[in-house]
Amino acid sequence: xxxxxxAELEQFTRGDIQAFETLFxxxxxxxxxxxxxxxxxxxxxxxxTLETFWRIYRARARFDxxxxxxxxxxxxxxxxxxxxxxxxxxxxxxxxxxxxxxxxTLTPDSAIGAEVxxxxxxxxxxxPAKLRAAVTLAMIEETPYAEIADALGISINGVxxxxxxxxxxxxxxxxxxxxxx
Amino acid sequence: xxxxDEALKELLKRATGGPADPELKHDLWPEMLRRLERPPVRxxxxxxxxxxxxxxxxxxxxxxxxxxxxxx
Numbered sequence: 001x002x003x004x005x006x007a008e009l010e011q012f013t014r015g016d017i018q019a020f021e022t023l024f025x026x027x028x029x030x031x032x033x034x035x036x037x038x039x040x041x042x043x044x045x046x047x048x049t050l051e052t053f054w055r056i057y058r059a060r061a062r063f064d065x066x067x068x069x070x071x072x073x074x075x076x077x078x079x080x081x082x083x084x085x086x087x088x089x090x091x092x093x094x095x096x097x098x099x100x101x102x103x104x105t106l107t108p109d110s111a112i113g114a115e116v117x118x119x120x121x122x123x124x125x126x127x128p129a130k131l132r133a134a135v136t137l138a139m140i141e142e143t144p145y146a147e148i149a150d151a152l153g154i155s156i157n158g159v160x161x162x163x164x165x166x167x168x169x170x171x172x173x174x175x176x177x178x179x180x181x
Numbered sequence: 182x183x184x185x186d187e188a189l190k191e192l193l194k195r196a197t198g199g200p201a202d203p204e205l206k207h208d209l210w211p212e213m214l215r216r217l218e219r220p221p222v223r224x225x226x227x228x229x230x231x232x233x234x235x236x237x238x239x240x241x242x243x244x245x246x247x248x249x250x251x252x253x
Contacts, residue, residue: 017217024210033203040201046209053213120196139190141200167186170193179192 009065020060023069024053030070031077034151037141038081038133048084052077071150078133078151086129116179123173127166134159135166 011019031052036045055076056063063072124132134152137143138159149156174180194200239246 021210021214024213025208028209029205032205032209036201036203040197042202042206046205049205050209050213050216053209054216057217116192117196120193124193124197135193140193140197167189171185171189174189174192 006065009063009069013060013063013065015060020057027070027073028053031073034074035077035081037137037143038078039084040136040140044084048077048080051080055080074151075153078153082129082133085132088125119174119177119179123170123177123179126173127169131162131166131169134162135170138163139167 008019008022012023028049032045032049035048035052036042039045039048052073056073059076063069124136127135130152134148137148138145145156145159149159152159154162235249239249
């Protein structure tokens, strides 16, 4: 870490808005990119990015400027994204919720019918947030296990275990819905 | 990853549209600044005084607790 970056982080911990703005502009894209990979909803990802930086700003006094800012930000972002995922099924039924959002923001393969897409979305929505995040990052986003482990604060074996459990639950849930991948 | 897992992975990617677009479409700083400049919610002193008076009242006259609860 260069002296300039450390000095800037030092200023940020003292509440300097300009130093915070510099950090915000440097990291907002990275934080957003990480969150959107977990929640897969651009609107929610923007809100969660703002919330991440809001929490970062409020916790600035506890931050050690010698530690990497990016890793700290990503840990906070991950926790917020997981909170969002665990809240979501209660707020909106995922059967149509995720499928509708997927249709609006992403472009699913048209060869797959809407019914199968809805069933996949529902099966994903039934997973506990931690398993859903692990399987989404590993299987849809193809994020390296080491990166997932770092962000979730668990070991690589822990990630493998979550993905394994998620795959087992997903397969069971999809088979119950008549989809056999 | 075995063949069945690969098939599931393929289905997930095709059904969800694959990796999300990681590009942030606009600068979020103006919104962050608005949030930072928003005055913090302050509870006026008379609210604290009212709460303290109520608490004192309940401590001195515990028989009023059911009446207070009924009013809630």
